[in-house]
Amino acid sequence: MADGAASVVESTGQQKWGPGIVETLGIAALVAFAGYAALFIAPTERTMGVIQRIFYFHVPSAWTGFVAFFINLIGSIAFLRTRNLKWDRLAVASAEIGVAFFTVVLVTGPIWARPVWGIWWTWDARLTSSFVLWLLYVCYLLLRTLVDETERRAVVSAVFGIFAAFDIPLVYFSIWLFRTQHPQPVIGQGGSLDSRMLNVLLLCWMALLGVMVLLLRQRVRLETLRHSVEQLRTESARDAGAE
Amino acid sequence: MLNGLQSLTVAYMAVWAIFFGYQFSVGRRLRQLQDEVERLKTRR
Numbered sequence: 001m002a003d004g005a006a007s008v009v010e011s012t013g014q015q016k017w018g019p020g021i022v023e024t025l026g027i028a029a030l031v032a033f034a035g036y037a038a039l040f041i042a043p044t045e046r047t048m049g050v051i052q053r054i055f056y057f058h059v060p061s062a063w064t065g066f067v068a069f070f071i072n073l074i075g076s077i078a079f080l081r082t083r084n085l086k087w088d089r090l091a092v093a094s095a096e097i098g099v100a101f102f103t104v105v106l107v108t109g110p111i112w113a114r115p116v117w118g119i120w121w122t123w124d125a126r127l128t129s130s131f132v133l134w135l136l137y138v139c140y141l142l143l144r145t146l147v148d149e150t151e152r153r154a155v156v157s158a159v160f161g162i163f164a165a166f167d168i169p170l171v172y173f174s175i176w177l178f179r180t181q182h183p184q185p186v187i188g189q190g191g192s193l194d195s196r197m198l199n200v201l202l203l204c205w206m207a208l209l210g211v212m213v214l215l216l217r218q219r220v221r222l223e224t225l226r227h228s229v230e231q232l233r234t235e236s237a238r239d240a241g242a243e
Numbered sequence: 244m245l246n247g248l249q250s251l252t253v254a255y256m257a258v259w260a261i262f263f264g265y266q267f268s269v270g271r272r273l274r275q276l277q278d279e280v281e282r283l284k285t286r287r
C-alpha cells in the first residue's frame with residue numbers, strides 16, 4: 001500500500017476519530033437532563049402554555065445549525081487557501097450536520113405555529129430565508145455527488161459553501177430587517193426572557209452543541225474513510241494496469 | 244386539531260426521530276466503508 005493510503009487508513013481508526021465512551025455518555029446525560037429541564041423544570045409560558053416548550057429544542061437547533069454552517073464556511077475558506085483535503089472533509093461533515101439541525105428547525109417550527117398562529121407556514125422573511133438556507137446546503141451536498149474528481153469536487157463545493165454562507169446573516173438578522181410574523185428575539189437587546197427559561201435554553205444549546213461535536217467527529221471519520229477507499233481503488237486499478 | 248401537549252409530544256418525537264435517523268444513516272455508511280476498506284486491503 002502506498003504511504004498516502006496507508007496513513008489515511010490508519011487515521012480512520014476508532015481511537016483517533018471515534019468519540020470516547022466517557023464523552024458520549026457525558027453528552028447523553030447532558031441531553032437527557034436538558035430534555036427533562038425543557039419539559040419539567042422551565043416554567044410554563046403564560047399565554048401559549050405548554051406548546052411554548054418546543055422553543056427549547058427549536059431555537060438551540062437553529063443556533064447549532066448556524067454553528068455547523070459557520071464551520072462549513074471556515075472549512076471552505078481554509079481548503080481554498082491550503083488545498084488540504086482535511087478542510088474539505090470538515091466542510092462536508094459540518095454541512096450535512098447543519099442540514100440535520102435545520103431539518104429539526106423546519107419541522108418543529110410549523111408544529112409550534114399551527115396551534116399558535118393557526119397556520120403551518122407563511123412565506124415571511126425569517127421562515128423563507130431559513131428554508132432557503134436549508135435548501136442551499138442540500139444543494140451543496142447534491143453538488144458533491146455530481147463531481148467525481150476529488151480535488152475538483154472540493155474546489156467547486158468550497159466556492160458554493162462560501163456562497164451559501166451569505167444566507168446565514170440574512171436568516172439571523174431578518175427579524176430586524178423585515179416585518180415578519182416570526183417572534184422577536186427574547187434574549188439580548190430588547191429580550192425579556194425569564195432567567196429560568198434562559199438557563200434551560202442555554203442548557204439545551206450546550207447539549208445540542210455536544211451532540212453536534214459527536215456527530216461531527218463521526219462524520220469526518222466517514223469522509224476520511226471514503227477518501228481512503230477512493231485512494232485504495234485508484235491504487236488497485238494502477239496495480240492491475242501494471243501487471 | 245392537536246392541542247398543546249399533543250403538539251409538544253409530536254415535536255419531541257420528531258426531534259428524536261431526526262437525530263436517531265441521521266445517526267443510523269452515518270453508522271450504516273461507516274460500516275459499509277469499513278467493509279470496503281477491508282475488502283480492498285485483502286485484495287491487494
